Amino acid sequence: MAQRVAAGEAPAGSRRTSRVRVAVRLRPYMDAQDDKGEGSCVRGLGPQKLEIINWRNATETLQYQFDVFHGEETTQQEVFLTSVKPILPHILNGQNASVFAYGPTGAGKTHTMFGSQEEPGVIPRAVREVFNLVGAQEKGQDGWEYSVGMSYLEIYNEKVLDLLSPGSQDLPIREDKDRNILIPGLTHTPLSSFADFDTHFIPASLNRTTASTKLNQRSSRSHAILLIKVVKSRRGPPHRQQTGKLYLVDLAGSEDNRRTGNQGIRLKESGAINLSLFTLSKVVDALNTGAGGRVPYRDSKLTRLLQDSLGGSAHSVMITNIAPEYRYYFDTFSALNFAAKSKQIVNRPFVKETILAPTIAHGKRSREEREAGGSVEPQNKRSKEVKKAEQSSSPPVHPHGSPDSSVLERLLALEKMMMGSAERERLNLLKTVAQSRKEIQVLKEKQKELEDKAKMYNNQSEDTEKESDALLFKTDLPPLHRKQSTAVRPRKQQAVVTPLQVSQVQPLQQCAVVCKPSQLLDKKKKRVQAEVGVGKENGGVDPPSAVDVTWESHLDSALLEQSRKKILQTLNSGSLKELKSLQLIGDKKAKLIMGWREINGDFTQVEDLKKIEGVSAKRFSSFIKANILSSMGK
Numbered sequence: 081m082a083q084r085v086a087a088g089e090a091p092a093g094s095r096r097t098s099r100v101r102v103a104v105r106l107r108p109y110m111d112a113q114d115d116k117g118e119g120s121c122v123r124g125l126g127p128q129k130l131e132i133i134n135w136r137n138a139t140e141t142l143q144y145q146f147d148v149f150h151g152e153e154t155t156q157q158e159v160f161l162t163s164v165k166p167i168l169p170h171i172l173n174g175q176n177a178s179v180f181a182y183g184p185t186g187a188g189k190t191h192t193m194f195g196s197q198e199e200p201g202v203i204p205r206a207v208r209e210v211f212n213l214v215g216a217q218e219k220g221q222d223g224w225e226y227s228v229g230m231s232y233l234e235i236y237n238e239k240v241l242d243l244l245s246p247g248s249q250d251l252p253i254r255e256d257k258d259r260n261i262l263i264p265g266l267t268h269t270p271l272s273s274f275a276d277f278d279t280h281f282i283p284a285s286l287n288r289t290t291a292s293t294k295l296n297q298r299s300s301r302s303h304a305i306l307l308i309k310v311v312k313s314r315r316g317p318p319h320r321q322q323t324g325k326l327y328l329v330d331l332a333g334s335e336d337n338r339r340t341g342n343q344g345i346r347l348k349e350s351g352a353i354n355l356s357l358f359t360l361s362k363v364v365d366a367l368n369t370g371a372g373g374r375v376p377y378r379d380s381k382l383t384r385l386l387q388d389s390l391g392g393s394a395h396s397v398m399i400t401n402i403a404p405e406y407r408y409y410f411d412t413f414s415a416l417n418f419a420a421k422s423k424q425i426v427n428r429p430f431v432k433e434t435i436l437a438p439t440i441a442h443g444k445r446s447r448e449e450r451e452a453g454g455s456v457e458p459q460n461k462r463s464k465e466v467k468k469a470e471q472s473s474s475p476p477v478h479p480h481g482s483p484d485s486s487v488l489e490r491l492l493a494l495e496k497m498m499m500g501s502a503e504r505e506r507l508n509l510l511k512t513v514a515q516s517r518k519e520i521q522v523l524k525e526k527q528k529e530l531e532d533k534a535k536m537y538n539n540q541s542e543d544t545e546k547e548s549d550a551l552l553f554k555t556d557l558p559p560l561h562r563k564q565s566t567a568v569r570p571r572k573q574q575a576v577v578t579p580l581q582v583s584q585v586q587p588l589q590q591c592a593v594v595c596k597p598s599q600l601l602d603k604k605k606k607r608v609q610a611e612v613g614v615g616k617e618n619g620g621v622d623p624p625s626a627v628d629v630t631w632e633s634h635l636d637s638a639l640l641e642q643s644r645k646k647i648l649q650t651l652n653s654g655s656l657k658e659l660k661s662l663q664l665i666g667d668k669k670a671k672l673i674m675g676w677r678e679i680n681g682d683f684t685q686v687e688d689l690k691k692i693e694g695v696s697a698k699r700f701s702s703f704i705k706a707n708i709l710s711s712m713g714k
């Protein structure tokens with residue numbers, strides 16, 4: 081039976097909760113994945129750093145730092161040597177370890193973990209190394225006897241299935257008194273050598289659930305978990321035994337169902353996949369921020385199973401796989417935010433450098449050119465274009481080439497969801513009354529600014545509009561940029577470069593909230609506001625000020641704002657009981673809110689409540705009125 085190393089035998093400091101080491105691997109750019117020929121949206125900056133274009137502003141990049149960054153040209157051998165080999169000796173000392181590949185579908189997880197005959201991945205290399213280490217110990221006659229064995233399972237739709245015994249039922253996960261995680265009924269096969277491992281592993285891998293999705297012909301629909309157990313027994317008395325476990329995990333892809341084209345069974349599968357990955361992200365976050373709070377291992381089968389090999393005294397490495405093509409932008413951005421808890425915005429026209437020189441993206445530049453870091457275009461032409469692009473101010477990137485407001489909405493929600501607990505606490509503090517008042521003051525000023533600009537905009541003649549369009553189209557930018565320039569021209573009016581972390585306060589959106597009826601825009605202004613993207617930023621939801629405000633007009637705008645914030649706070653962090661304490665929210669609605677929150681993260685604004693099943697616009701109006709009035713004691 082698995083027995084973890086006694087405290088006295090563990091190397092000093094190993095009983096601390098370990099951080100999960102995070103490596104990022106960028107797979108090579110593939111023409112076939114880039115039908116628009118847009119090039120890469122992400123690139124490496126060194127052994128730990130990379131940058132991705134900022135979706136809010138194409139003239140900026142977001143830089144991330146990780147424990148290790150494996151660039152496009154990194155070999156399987158290098159990934160293994162840097163990220164995996166160093167943790168393997170711990171298995172022979174009765175400690176646990178886990179290596180898991182995370183990332184969007186099609187980004188290279190299976191390649192990293194399994195590889196191919198010619199380029200074997202982490203799994204075959206790690207198992208071979210375990211046998212090498214055991215062999216070396218036995219040769220050294222250290223007084224211990226070693227035995228190696230394997231189990232192999234998949235978690236599919238939250239069911240634990242034995243890959244060494246296909247057709248088996250969902251297996252239970254248990255914990256013994258020493259907090260070891262056990263799976264009664266799971267096949268354990270003793271192994272005598274690496275060749276022996278291969279004969280069991282290869283056919284069992286074919287039992288894994290895969291399917292073809294729009295993004296990957298052979299997409300893994302389950303989390304595949306290989307367990308290698310090393311049991312070490314003392315030859316002579318006193319007879320003691322230590323067990324070390326190594327989990328090698330190829331996670332199913334994190335995915336956006338709109339892109340994968342998933343429906344029916346595929347949609348159900350990805351619901352389960354995304355939920356367990358979301359829990360994994362919470363676990364990794366809790367371990368790495370060391371907040372000392374509850375680590376939510378029990379919230380999914382995947383994290384429950386990995387509980388004794390993730391955090392605690394275990395050694396864990398997460399290899400986040402990402403793809404460079406623009407069509408993966410949203411997934412790459414999500415994966416990076418999952419993996420890193422900090423990032424930096426840098427003013428740097430990444431897109432211009434990449435896209436204006438298509439030969440770079442297609443890998444056709446000579447080695448000298450790459451090493452020199454120069455572009456194939458004449459320097460003066462490039463710098464002119466860069467300048468033009470900078471002047472066109474803050475065009476947001478439209479990942480996957482479509483200016484879809486729902487994608488923007490999801491990016492905003494994602495940023496919010498990915499924030500670490502320290503930032504959450506900071507935000508909670510921000511929500512004190514004093515702070516709120518200050519914010520409202522700023523927002524009022526911005527509101528005035530917006531109105532002035534809307535006025536100015538209206539005064540512009542059609543001719544001027546045409547003229548400026550012509551100017552924008554005169555640039556030599558490729559189609560993507562022209563499209564962006566047109567689509568986002570009105571955003572010039574809010575070209576504020578803010579760190580992503582403060583995106584909680586969205587000036588335009590909040591301006592709408594503090595509007596008084598007397599300040600309401602007339603029809604023409606509303607049209608302009610729609611053009612400047614107020615509705616889009618809010619995911620197409622009407623700004624509340626533009627709907628029913630008659631009763632609100634009698635109330636102090638600061639108090640109104642405060643009440644809305646309070647309601648939003650309850651929606652985002654309230655328990656079932658607290659949610660039910662809201663007016664017009666019963667047990668069913670409270671549960672639906674909790675479910676929505678679990679899948680989509682925080683509500684960005686109270687209007688998001690309309691996305692909950694059964695909450696019509698009318699019902700929402702009654703809800704907001706009842707709750708605001710009740711919070712004011714009227």
Ligand SMILES: Nc1ncnc2c1ncn2[C@@H]1O[C@H](COP(=O)(O)OP(=O)(O)OP(=O)(O)O)[C@@H](O)[C@H]1O
Nearest residue numbers: 107184185186187188189190191296299300332333
């Ligand atoms: N580093 C790499 N070098 C060369 N080819 C790669 C690399 N990474 C991935 N590929 C190729 O990209 C394609 C997709 O990779 P893979 O199947 O490993 O993705 P995945 O993340 O496991 O996807 P899914 O989650 O859908 O299973 C495969 O054809 C694979 O061979």
